[in-house]
Amino acid sequence: MANTARTKPGAEPAIVDEGSKALDNLQLKYEMNKKRINTAIAVVVIAVVGFFAYNKLYKEPQEEKAANAMSFAQRYFEADSVNKALNGDGQHGGFLKVTKKYSGTKSGNLAHYYAGVCYLKMGDAKNAIKELEDFNGKNTIVAYMAWGALGDAYMETGNTKKGIESYQKATGDKDDFAVTPLYLQRLGIAYEMSNQPEEAKKAYIRVRDEFPQSMQARDMDKNLARLGVLN
CATH class of the missing domain: 1.25.40.10 (Tetratricopeptide repeat domain)
Structure with a gap:
């Protein structure tokens, strides 16, 4: 035989009342801290949007420009024209310019390595050390x-x-x-x-x-x- 559950008189309204009180308390706390909560949410949203905007509108274009600038210097480096590779040819900048103009980019970092090797080939060990010490080789070939x-x-x-x-x-x-x-x-x-x-x-x-x-x-x-x- 199936058992029939019986609700004690007054039990269900008590549960409903407790739930209503919890919602009321939550609403009250929100109203009391509404400005602070909304400000925190706004800060997070702005930070996220800002991060993606920075990467898309600034960092990615900078990386592309830096890589393009590097390509001219690398051609001279491969041709063993180390002075032009380091200092540029008058029309295009060399590795030194890339390190300064595009600091913070992958190419700007790699340019420190190339500049150091150029200085080493030119017999300037002191400046070679400076450039190679500035190079962060982590995750590079x-x-x-x-x-x-x-x-x-x-x-x-x-x-x-x-x-x-x-x-x-x-x-x-x-x-x-x-x-x-x-x-x-x-x-x-x-x-x-x-x-x-x-x-x-x-x-x-x-x-x-x-x-x-x-x-x-x-x-x-x-x-x-x-x-x-x-x-």
Whole structure:
């Protein structure tokens, strides 16, 4: 037999009354804080709209302009006209102009790397260090090359300690069979120059064992033999 639920007299109206009171309290709190709540909502809306407007109307066009400006400098860089790549040709600006005019863009950041390499090729290690230190290599394909170039610049100034630190960072990618063995070799040389033969051995052994097909591996047995490692 089915049970028939019976509502106690007065129970249902009590529930309705409680619900009405809660709604009334909520309405009252809103009315009391209406200005503050509406202001907070308006601020959030303005921030969201502003963010999208900034990206669409300013940042994206700037990125496009910066990339276009970079392309002229890169052509000179690829042609080994480093002075024009760095300073421009009178009609188009070089990497230095891109770093200043388009600061905050991806191309503006990358221009610091190129400018640093240009200075390094021109024999100006001091300015090369400045530009390469300003470059943020995170999530870029030239990050390890930038550390290597920075190591070269420090070595040219005689700062072997900084050179070693930079080379260590340049050799962080075990899967890069071009950049890593190159800077491992230079790291070994830097260690030898700083009278750290055991560390130099480690760097050379890594080239020999981890990158046997690299150009640098050809000289590793000779380098290791000089340090007393015969096999």
